């Protein structure tokens with residue numbers, strides 16, 4: 001029958017396309033991604049952001065945990081068992097390295113499948129039209145690459161947004177959306193889903209929601225026309241845009257929230273959010289006193305810091321006005337040894353990397369999260 005030949009051809013094409021995508025996924029995704037569920041084995045009783053990410057991924061793969069709350073309960077246990085059964089892994093409901101990598105593999109495959117389904121198998125460029133273009137515009141805009149409208153018509157604005165995205169991802173910037181760009185964009189979408197999931201636990205465990213937005217009569221809303229997101233307990237502010245991706249925050253909010261502290265050890269004065277100040281003091285007290293054993297030598301933690309940037313820097317992500325606001329704007333983040341560390345540090349391959357050691361010995365115990373999971377190893381941040 002003509003119909004079945006046609007169907008076969010389509011499926012064949014789809015399979016071929018998918019295979020290319022999957023190969024690309026494995027070429028791109030750092031092995032690193034295994035650590036999105038943390039380094040610890042997870043089982044009933046585990047809690048935290050890693051559990052939220054696990055629950056999010058299981059549920060999206062069809063193994064319902066009945067909630068993403070960062071608490072590994074019986075429902076999560078059952079979902080893990082069902083997943084293990086489906087993958088032919090020992091069924092014990094305990095998430096060790098084998099289960100983690102099996103789940104990451106499924107996630108990678110679904111990213112590839114989604115890229116192919118959502119943006120079609122066609123190359124998209126100026127003049128393209130249709131649902132695939134709308135999906136592309138929607139995803140680009142949500143990732144901070146504004147297409148100035150979601151209308152299903154690939155015009156100059158969409159072309160520019162694609163180029164900006166490609167540039168940010170280190171892909172050849174030609175404004176043409178082929179397999180590599182599609183995959184990279186779906187990876188970003190997946191990362192932001194995981195990031196949102198990781199925040200659930202923190203949001204649930206923090207009842208302190210007295211956010212400090214400056215709405216008072218002293219705030220000049222004409223001078224500061226934009227309103228930031230709510231960054232957990234660190235609040236929300238009004239701001240205006242400056243040159244070079246910088247912003248100016250309503251001084252009323254700044255006066256109420258940003259304080260100057262001296263970092264122990266470094267003896268440097270920095271500005272941070274008043275609620276994050278104890279965490280900064282704690283981290284640098286540990287750094288001042290601590291040592292690490294590197295190749296048999298006891299080394300002061302302080303000597304592992306070459307440069308320190310941040311802390312409070314009102315600006316957009318990557319200084320890019322088309323991106324969202326950086327959490328540095330709230331004074332809750334710090335960048336250590338920035339040069340060469342806008343990347344993922346692999347704990348297995350680089351056990352002596354200064355930023356890994358500083359994370360384990362100082363920032364983690366002081367309540368920071370590490371930007372390494374988002375391929376930003378220089379960045380430590382308080383999220384709550």
Ligand SMILES: [Zn+2]
Pocket residue numbers: 310328333334335378379380
């Ligand atoms: Zn940073």
